[in-house]
Each structure stands twice: as structure tokens, then as C-alpha cells.
Amino acid sequence: MDQLLQHLVNTLILGGTYALLGVGLTLIFGIMNVVNFTHGALYTVGAYLMYLAVAALGLNFFLALPVAIAGGLALGAVIEVLLLRPLRGQDIDTTMLVMIGAGIVLQSSTLWTFGGVAKAVPSPFPQAPLQLGPVSVSWLSLFVLAGALLLIGLTYALINRTKLGLAMRAAFQDADTAALMGVDVRGIYTATFALGSSLAAAAGALLGPVYVVFPQMGQLAELKAFAIVIMGGLGNVTGAAIGGFLLALAEEFGAGYVSSGYRDAMGFLIIIAVLLWRPTGLFAKAERIG
């Protein structure tokens, strides 16, 4: 029972960042119809920006976080303008391959710059965990969960309460009509990609101090983000948020009760299972032919 509670708490902590990763990816997927293969690299970049700001520049931990997020925002905007904007109207396979190329460039650049040795980001929180009865949880983890939930909440507010969000929702429904109504669709795409990228960077910046920072950390994170998006449904922000917690649940209990070695396999098994059992439930209705 105590162990169960501990697993549930771990699920919550892990699920928060997973949800953050998934929300960013699903936004881009849903609004732009782009499978963002730079998502993992942006997550890595976020973590390294955090490391740079805190460990190398000696910036305050809580100030470094917005810096890392802003870095992801700016990098995302650059990628969109440079690579995706000229590819509008191209088939989805071409954009996927270009994004894979961009992801390789980003990941290899971090490897080249920082080397392959993992880095630790010092955190200002006390080392001793918080004990709540049988459950122990580190202060840093709690902060990470709170940060993730706050950012998801802000994203929700942005989409549902602002003019920018309204335009994004319009572009999601029908980009052509939105353009006719005077929405700057090109600008919306850049904003969407930058926003999604900043969420990936935020997830990296939050999790970096919990674990360690290394150049390949984004690879698994990216594949997990795909799993989350598939579970939640294309472009479904709420679905991705829930999917993040579901994946964390599967991993935590899979690792705890089945085999810890296969912890990371859970996401992929979920992807395969979901798509095999409910392939039609996950994409649009059959197109009219002729």
C-alpha cells in the first residue's frame, strides 16, 4: 500500500513534465500538420541552457528557467521561419525528413559544444526529501510538478482566453478560411511552433536539474512525446495532458511491478497497441473518393 502511494506520487511528478512535452508537440502537430522531429533536441537545448545559465554563468536558478524557456521560444521561431515556412504546401513526408535533419543538427551541435559527458545542474532546494507519512518526495520534484502545471495552465489560458489563441484555433479548424478572415496564418504558424518549442525547452529545463544533462537525452523524450500525442489524439491539447500522466502511470507501474529494464519500452508498446486496436478512432474519417 505504501509502495503504491509512492508510485502514484512519482507518477504525478513524472506525468507533469510528460504532459508539458506532449502539449507542445500536439499543438504543432494539430495546427501545422508537422511532425516535429526537433522536439527532443529542443528539450535537450532547454536543459543545456539551464546548465549554462546556472552552472556556467552563475545565474539564479529561478531566473535561469525563464531564460531557458525564452531560448526555446527563439530557437523555435528561427526553425519555423527558416525551414518550415518555405515548405508550406509540401507533402508531410518532406517536412518530416527536413525536421529530422534539423533535429540531427541541433543534437550534434550540443554534443559538439558540450561534449558527451553528462552535466549536473545545481538546484537551490534542500537535499533532504519531504516526508509525508510513508511517501517521500524531493522538494525539487515538487517544484518541477508545480512548474509544469503552471506552464500547462498558461498555455490553456493563451489558447482559450487571448486573441492569439483564438487565431490559433481558427487556423486549426481551417487555415484557408482563417486567412480569408484576415488572420495572419503565417504569423500564427511561427507563433505556434515557437510556443510548442518553448514548452519542450521548458520540460528539459525543469527535468535537467532532476536527472543529469546529456546530448542524447532528447531522443527518448521525443519518442515518448509521440506516444503521448498518439494516446491523446491528434492536436488534442487536453488529450496530450492526460496522455502525459497515463504514460507516466504505465512506466511507473510497469517498472515497479513488471521489469525496470523495460520502463522505457512502455511508451512504444502503448503506441503500437493503441494504433493496432483503434487505428480508425485516431485519424479522420475516410475521405471521399472521386
Next chain:
Amino acid sequence: MTRLLPVLLLAALAALPLALGTEPYLLNALITTGILTIGAMSLNLLLGYTGQLSLGHIAFFGIGAYVSALTSLGFDVEIGFGYRVAHEPWPAATGFLLAVAAAGACGWLIGRLSFRVRGAYFVIVTISFAEVVRLVALNWVELTQGPLALTGIPAFTFGLPGLGSWTLRTKLQNYYLVLGVGTLCYALIARMVRSRFGRAMRGLKENEPLALSVGINATRTLTVAAVVSAAMAGAAGSLYAHYLRIIDPDVFLFATTVTMVIMVVGGGKGTLMGPVVGGLIFGLLPVALRPVMAPEAQWIVYGIVLILILFLMPRGIVPGAAALLARGRAPRAGNTILKSRPAVQR
């Protein structure tokens, strides 16, 4: 021209060791390039001819490598409930055949899947499949030694009863083995593509509803293409295992799939020579770059090259060069038909 070029290239590759001597570093680069090029040719069957963006191709390669290695090394593992499966070592050539069969069987699964799951979902499923296989190779330590790697994999031995046997120990021997298997794969793909089967694949790629309506069975065509493609990748994996004689779960790295994708897309997807030319260029590029930059910097170059090709030469080097040649030969032939074009095309 199109039939002569492969023959010339084959002759040049066969003569290459004579010109280079047996310099081990270069020969090694050529062998691994050859093995990856076989992988790229097999990937092209899916990526280029059926239009299925399968990004889990490395799974078939790695499965081939592990099946072949384990067949020739033997194993003794528990499969649960106290049952054990033990296997005595078999010859490497048998391992090769089993590798082809096992990878082909996995290809059958992916082929069935490709009809149910389309587009971005298919891409993600194939990547996931490869990751799951990698995690199994990493974690089933009793069978695979996990990260400690399978070592002491025997080299290929070919024997004829009464004539004794012949073991491929040198790099030169392996070079010709890879060249031979590569040539065989090329010929096989060429035959398939030029046959009715090839027309069925092209039809499905260009206009699926129309292809169905002229009686082409999509499920069977895609499945057969996936099986052949995977089996060839498995063959390449087997060659890799018995050449290096050591494999670890890193044979499943996504980066290797990306290398093959770059070879196919860069060379020209959906063409016979594309993956061969792309394979040689991008397989040997590290040899050229090694003196000037570190491996991680080479990967940055690779990524930039992939992006540049997609932007500047989306059809790849071979079709691009062919178009240039054709333009050089017939300068003003293109403008004879200026009829009204359909307003709505696909």
C-alpha cells in the same frame, strides 16, 4: 545507358581493391559502406517505390544481425516457467538464411500494419517498433549479453563436402562477399521494379484509388514489398555481424536509419541507382571528412546536407543528374505541347 551504368560501376567496384591495394582503413570503410548501401537499397523499396516512410528500418537490420550471430554462437536461455531453450552453434551461412527469414517475417508484420496505419502514424509506429527491439536487445541479457555485446561471432565459412571449407577471414574476402550480395540484391530489386509487381507498386504510390480500381491488391503488394525489403535488410545485418564479429544493442540506433534515409533521399528515391550512388557518397563521406572534423561535427554536416538536398534537389542526385544530361542533349525539346492543362490536378 541506364543498363550499362550499373555494369560499369560493378566492374569499377570489383577492380577497386586492385587499385587501392589492401589498405585496411579504406577497405573497412568500403565494406561498411557496402553493407549500409544494401540497407539503403532495401529501404528504397519501401520509401521510394511504395511511398511508405518506414523509419524503423534499422530494426530489420539489427534483427538480422542478432539472429545470425545467435544462430552461429548458440545460446541457452530460460523462457519462463522453468523452461529452457538451448541451441548448439550452427554454421554462419545457416545464420544468414535464418536472419533473412526472421527479418522477412518482421517485415510481414510491418507490411500488414502499413495498410491499417497511415501517414505520420505509420512513421511513429515503425520508429517505436525499432526502439522496442533495441530495448529487448539491451535488457534480455541472458540471450544477448545486453550492453556487454555478443563477441566472438564466427566469420562466414563456406564448405562443400569433399572439397574442404573456406573461411572468410580477410577484409578483402569480406569486401567481395558484400559486393556479391549487394549485386544480387540490386538485380533482384531491378527485376521486381521492372515487372508487373513494380507497376503495381508505382500505381499504388501515384494514385491509390485508381490502382485499386484497376484490380491491384494493395494489401498484398505492400506486404510483399515490405517482406522483401526487410529480408534484404536482415541479410545486410547478418553480413555486418559476421564481418565485425561483435555486435551490441547500438546496431539498433535511429541514427543508422537516418544514414540510410539520407543515402536513399540524397541519391534519388524510387530509382534503382539512387541508393547505390547515395550509399557510396554518404557512406564514404566520413572518410573524406575525418581529417578535417570530429565525428559529431560530421553529423552536423549530414543534417545540413539532408536539409539542403530536400530543399534544392528534392528528387535526389541521380534523377537530378539525369535531368541535367537530358537538357544538355536536347536543348529545346520541352515546349512542343502547350495545350490547356487541367485546372485541377491532384
Next chain:
Amino acid sequence: MSAAILSVAHVGVRFGGLVAIADLHFDVAQGEIVSLIGPNGAGKTTAFNVMTGFLKPSQGEVRFRGTSLTGLQPHEITRLGLSRTFQRTSVFPDDTVFENVMIGLHRQGGGMSRTLLLDALLARTRASERALRERAEALLDWVGLAGRAGEKAGALAYGEQRLVGVALALATEPAMLLLDEPVSGMNASETRIFVRLIRQIRERGITVLLVEHDMPMVMEVSDRIVVLNHGRLIAEGRPEAIRSDPAVIEAYLGQGSAARRAAAGAREVAHA
């Protein structure tokens, strides 16, 4: 009139709550040329997609030469001898016209479906390949595209792409051909040529069912006309009877001006 080759028996199609076809019931007899007409959104293309297996009906069934098509895949229906053309995308755009027809001849040249790959691997195809090429040439000649054989199909003019589509459908050796708006976008002289082609197709013993908006053309070529509106059959009969049918006139006049012009066209032919 001989026995029915195609029977559409009380077919209904619903997409969620939307009724595309409520209840469609008609027969086509062997050797007939029948047109399926109706205002935009009447369910004509949906009906075609049901007959050729691209859509599953929510109710009812289609029978072709006595065989129920329920549960059959499009390629299986083609193999029974029911072939179709497409309204917009009637060619394999990246291949030459000749290769288009060669793809269309996929099923021909002996029942080798199970040994498709084996054929490719063993050199067993030479003779049958030559026979196929001759068939392809003959077909292109027949639809009048012999001179275009070497050109990319996607680069052809609109009317010519339609002809490629017809050649592709005929390559499957159908007993019946479904033509989806074959002359839309064609000019008057191209349409005349196409009407002649449809008659020649019938002379080859192939039954024809077409969906078309061009009323003069429909009136000229059809033996019989079936009229759909809002997913329901509202009239059925010979062209002259359809022209004066009050329900048909009402259906067309109730629509926008484009449909009204189409109906006017129909009346013009009536007075001619």
C-alpha cells in the same frame, strides 16, 4: 431488354447523422447505357463509391452478375468485371501514357496473381510481357491516344487524361463500366468524340452506367435515365419521359442558377 447485370437493392449510406443516400433501388440491364443524374449533393458519387467497394453501404446491397458485392474490396470488384473511372484523378500522373495502360493491364496475361513475385524473379515474364505491350498499344490506339503514348500522363490536357482513364478501365476487360462525370470540363467537340467512344464501348458488349451533369450529352447518349435527389430516387425512364417529368424539373429548378441552366439545357434538347 435482357436480364439485369447490376442491381442496386435498397442501398442506404449514412455518415454519422448525415444521410447521403436514403434508399436507392434500380437495375441496369445487360448492354444498356444508363445515366445517373441529379443536382449537386444528390448522392451520385456516393452511389458510385458504394458500387465499386470504396464505401460500405449502411443498408441494402449491390449485386453484379448475380454476385453480392457486400464486403468485397475494390480490387475484388474490378476482378468480377465491374470497372470505373474517376472524376478528377483519372491517371497515374508520373508515368507515361503507355505505362499507365500497362499498370491498368495488371490483372491480364494469365491468372498469375499468386505467383506475382515468382514471375518477377524467374524470367518467366518475357512472352507475356510482350503480349501485354501489344494489348496496351491496341488499347491506346482504340481510344485515339497512340500519338501520346510516350508522354507523361500528368502533363496531358484534361480531355486526354479522361481518355487515359477510359483506357485504364477498359484494360481490366470489364463487363460493365462506370463513368464518373466523364465530359465535365470538356469542350463541345471533345464531348462529341467522347459520346462516340461511349457508343463504341457498348458495341464491344460492355454495359455503361454514367454520372454526368452535361444534360444535352446525357439525353443524347442514354437509353435510360435514373434521377436522384437528396439521396432518393425521384424518377426513372427513357430520356424523353425524364425531360417532361415534373418531379425532375422541380428538383433542378429548386437548385441554384447553375442547375437551372442545366435543366434549361435539358429542355432545349427536348425542343430540338
